[in-house]
Amino acid sequence: xxxxxxxxxxxxxxxGPSVACPALARALARCGAAVTVFTTNVEGSTKxxxxxRTPQEHDGVHYEYFDGWTWPAEYKFSPALARALxxxxxxxxVVHIYSMYIFxxxxxxxxxxxxxxxxxxxxxxxxxxxxxxxHALRKRVYERLIEYRNFRHAAAVLFNTPEELDLAExxxxxxxxxxxxxxxxxxxVGVEEHWFxxxxxxxxxxLLARYPELAGKQWVVFFGRLSFKKxxxxxxRAFTEVVRRNPQAHLVLAGPDTEGLGAKLRAWLREAQVLExxxxxxxxxxxxxxxxxxxxxxxxxxxxxxxxxxxxxxxMACGLPVVISDRVNLCAAVARAGAGLVVPCEAAATAAxxxxxxxxxxxxxxxxxxGRRLVAEQFTWRTVAGxxxxxxxxxxxxxxxxxxxxxxxxxxxxxxx
Numbered sequence: 001x002x003x004x005x006x007x008x009x010x011x012x013x014x015x016g017p018s019v020a021c022p023a024l025a026r027a028l029a030r031c032g033a034a035v036t037v038f039t040t041n042v043e044g045s046t047k048x049x050x051x052x053r054t055p056q057e058h059d060g061v062h063y064e065y066f067d068g069w070t071w072p073a074e075y076k077f078s079p080a081l082a083r084a085l086x087x088x089x090x091x092x093x094v095v096h097i098y099s100m101y102i103f104x105x106x107x108x109x110x111x112x113x114x115x116x117x118x119x120x121x122x123x124x125x126x127x128x129x130x131x132x133x134x135h136a137l138r139k140r141v142y143e144r145l146i147e148y149r150n151f152r153h154a155a156a157v158l159f160n161t162p163e164e165l166d167l168a169e170x171x172x173x174x175x176x177x178x179x180x181x182x183x184x185x186x187x188x189v190g191v192e193e194h195w196f197x198x199x200x201x202x203x204x205x206x207l208l209a210r211y212p213e214l215a216g217k218q219w220v221v222f223f224g225r226l227s228f229k230k231x232x233x234x235x236x237r238a239f240t241e242v243v244r245r246n247p248q249a250h251l252v253l254a255g256p257d258t259e260g261l262g263a264k265l266r267a268w269l270r271e272a273q274v275l276e277x278x279x280x281x282x283x284x285x286x287x288x289x290x291x292x293x294x295x296x297x298x299x300x301x302x303x304x305x306x307x308x309x310x311x312x313x314x315x316m317a318c319g320l321p322v323v324i325s326d327r328v329n330l331c332a333a334v335a336r337a338g339a340g341l342v343v344p345c346e347a348a349a350t351a352a353x354x355x356x357x358x359x360x361x362x363x364x365x366x367x368x369x370x371g372r373r374l375v376a377e378q379f380t381w382r383t384v385a386g387x388x389x390x391x392x393x394x395x396x397x398x399x400x401x402x403x404x405x406x407x408x409x410x411x412x413x414x415x416x417x
Contacts, residue, residue: 321340
C-alpha cells in the first residue's frame with residue numbers, strides 16, 4: 001500500500017503531530033507499507049537546514065522537504081509543497097493529512113479531490129470547543145471558505161480518543177450531517193519502545209550534576225510544550241499549595257517554550273515565593289527525558305484541552321503515576337486502569353492529588369506499574385500501526401484504489417518494533 005502523509009513541519013518545537021507523524025511512518029514501514037512524508041522546512045520564524053528537492057530515506061520512510069515560510073503567522077505557506085502535491089498525489093493509494101486551518105492541509109485536500117485520491121483528515125484536537133473559541137472569528141471564516149469542503153469530501157476523519165470524537169461530533173454533524181459524510185475513526189497515538197527502558201545511570205548522574213537543587217527532593221514533573229492550553233497557570237497555583245505543606249516537593253518543567261510562556265510562569269512562581277522550588281530544564285534528549293521521568297515522583301498535566309496526551313502515555317511507560325485534568329482525553333483510560341488521578345482543571349484539586357501521591361509513594365508505584373501495563377497493552381506503535389493500516393485499507397478499498405483481499409500488513413507476524 002502506498003501511503004502519503006502530509007504535515008506542515010516536523011520541527012520538534014511543535015510537539016504532538018510533529019513527533020507522532022515520523023513515529024507512525026516508521027512503524028508502518030516496518031509493517032511493509034510504502035510510506036512517503038511531504039513537509040516543509042519551517043521552524044517558527046526561521047527555517048530548518050534541510051535538503052530541499054533531494055528525497056531522504058530514514059528507517060524505510062521516504063521524506064521530502066519543501067521550502068516554506070510562516071506567512072501569515074504560523075500558516076507555513078509553501079507553493080513548492082502545493083505544486084508537488086498537485087503533480088504527484090495520484091501515485092498514492094491514500095493520503096493522511098495532519099491538522100486543519102493550515103496551508104499544507106488545504107493544499108493536500110484540494111489536490112486529492114482534483115485527482116480522486118481518498119484522504120483522511122486528523123484535526124488533532126482543534127475541533128475541541130475550547131480551542132475553537134481561540135481566534136474564533138478567523139477560524140469561522142476559514143471554515144466557511146475552506147474547511148467545510150475539506151471535511152465533506154474526506155473519506156475519514158481520524159481522532160485519537162473517543163472523547164476527542166465526542167467533542168467534535170456536534171461540529172461534524174452541522175457540517176456533514178449525522179448519517180453521511182466521512183467515516184469517524186478512533187486510533188490512539190503510539191509510544192516508542194525506548195520509553196519502557198531505564199535511563200543509563202551516567203545520564204541520571206549527569207542530570208543531577210547539572211541541576212544539583214534536585215538532589216533529595218520529590219520531583220513533580222511537567223513534560224511538554226510550555227503552552228497556554230497546558231494549564232500552567234493551574235499548575236503554578238497548585239504547586240504553590242503543595243510546596244507550602246511539603247518543602248521537599250520540587251517542580252521540574254521540561255520542554256520548549258514556543259509561546260514565551262516561561263517568563264509568565266516564572267513570574268507567577270516568584271510572586272508566590274516558590275520559584276526556588278522549581279527548575280526549568282528546557283528541551284531534553286531521549287536519554288535525559290527518561291532519566292527525568294524515571295527519577296520523578298509524579299507527572300502532572302492540568303490541561304484545558306488535550307486530544308490525547310502523548311506525554312502522559314510516555315510518562316506511564318516509564319512507570320510514573322500521573323495527575324491529569326479531566327480535559328486530557330486520555331483521562332478515561334487512565335482512570336479505568338488506576339494509573340493515576342484524574343481531577344477537575346483547577347488548582348485545589350490538582351494540589352490535593354499531587355500531595356496524595358507524594359504522601360503515599362507505595363500507592364504511586366502501584367499506579368505507575370498499572371500505567372506501564374496499560375501502555376504496553378494498548379499504546380505501542382506496533383498496535384497503533386496495525387489499526388492505522390486497517391483504516392487506510394478500508395478507505396482505499398472504498399475508493400477502488402487497491403484490490404479487495406489485500407492483507408493488512410499490520411497483522412502480519414513480521415510486523416514488530
